Amino acid sequence: xxSNQAVQYESEWAENDFELQISLERAFAQLQGxxxxxxxxxxxxxxxxxxxxxxxxxxxxxxxxxxxDIQRYLVECKNRLIAxxxxxxxxxxxxxxxxxxxxxxxxxxxxKEVETWSDLLAGQSVPEADPKTVRETHILRxxxxxxxxxxKEALPHPHIxxxxxxxxxxxxxxxxxxxxxxxxxxxxxxxxxxWYRNPAYAFAFxxxxxxxxxxxxxxxxxPEQEPSEGPSDTxxxxxxxxxxxxxxxxxxxxxxxxxxxxxxxxxLGVTEISLTVINNESxxxxxxxKANLKSGDFEALSKQYTGLRRYPPNPNYLCVxxxxxxxx
Numbered sequence: 001x002x003s004n005q006a007v008q009y010e011s012e013w014a015e016n017d018f019e020l021q022i023s024l025e026r027a028f029a030q031l032q033g034x035x036x037x038x039x040x041x042x043x044x045x046x047x048x049x050x051x052x053x054x055x056x057x058x059x060x061x062x063x064x065x066x067x068x069d070i071q072r073y074l075v076e077c078k079n080r081l082i083a084x085x086x087x088x089x090x091x092x093x094x095x096x097x098x099x100x101x102x103x104x105x106x107x108x109x110x111x112k113e114v115e116t117w118s119d120l121l122a123g124q125s126v127p128e129a130d131p132k133t134v135r136e137t138h139i140l141r142x143x144x145x146x147x148x149x150x151x152k153e154a155l156p157h158p159h160i161x162x163x164x165x166x167x168x169x170x171x172x173x174x175x176x177x178x179x180x181x182x183x184x185x186x187x188x189x190x191x192x193x194x195w196y197r198n199p200a201y202a203f204a205f206x207x208x209x210x211x212x213x214x215x216x217x218x219x220x221x222x223p224e225q226e227p228s229e230g231p232s233d234t235x236x237x238x239x240x241x242x243x244x245x246x247x248x249x250x251x252x253x254x255x256x257x258x259x260x261x262x263x264x265x266x267x268l269g270v271t272e273i274s275l276t277v278i279n280n281e282s283x284x285x286x287x288x289x290k291a292n293l294k295s296g297d298f299e300a301l302s303k304q305y306t307g308l309r310r311y312p313p314n315p316n317y318l319c320v321x322x323x324x325x326x327x328x
Contacts (some may be wrong), residue, residue, distance in 0.1 A: 247320030
């Protein structure tokens with residue numbers, strides 16, 4: 001029996017694993033063979049279509065809903081999928097560091113592709129977009145909007161979406177809710193009226209987007225992304241802020257590991273290092289190390305420390321949490 005700890009789903013950024021991708025593709029094929037598994041297939045696609053350069057926070061801002069709503073939807077998907085025998089078998093066949101499994105697939109995209117992805121995810125029309133990209137974004141957007149309809153009580157102002165949809169329907173731009181939702185999820189590309197060409201759509205999208213983002217702004221912050229830190233033994237002003245702390249090392253003696261890692265960095269000639277105590281209830285007590293690496297340093301360190309992770313926009317920025325055990 002697979003324990004709950006065998007499935008890790010707290011990572012904010014996507015990771016890539018060849019064997020995992022093969023297993024997910026096999027699960028897709030098995031699910032597609034039975035129409036009754038449509039909801040599970042949508043969940044699996046929604047989970048795997050998170051990109052390396054597009055965090056859940058960006059998705060939340062683009063769609064105009066709260067970060068917690070997206071997290072809740074993906075966790076619900078994971079809980080449904082974990083009980084499906086073919087997928088459970090795929091998970092059990094994979095052995096990753098720390099006996100963990102990241103339910104994500106990597107889609108390496110250029111800046112232009114990321115911009116296209118973001119626009120499509122926000123409901124805009126991008127005629128020159130690759131059909132596969134259009135399909136990916138529409139699957140995730142449809143899944144999130146469908147979940148939003150079921151979780152309106154969790155939104156700061158759920159009446160915003162209702163009022164916008166009512167106005168569109170009154171002006172004849174939107175069909176009845178059930179028919180419209182079904183068409184949007186199956187053939188959204190052909191139906192979509194570019195918002196910037198239609199004043200009614202532009203007004204509705206702007207109202208919903210601005211209202212949702214402003215109302216949900218306090219909820220978009222995730223405490224694990226940047227917890228409070230205790231006193232530092234190094235001047236951190238020289239270290240550029242590079243983004244979320246992606247690295248994680250679990251060891252029964254975190255202080256010793258943190259000190260050893262700092263020594264290794266010194267041996268490599270790295271001078272911009274910050275070592276601080278983590279003071280945040282949402283993360284297990286431990287140490288956080290930040291550093292600005294030189295070219296080739298990350299490869300040298302990753303051979304000895306498997307928990308290190310790159311931050312794509314700034315690959316020479318290193319940030320790792322060193323903790324004694326996984327947070328509950």
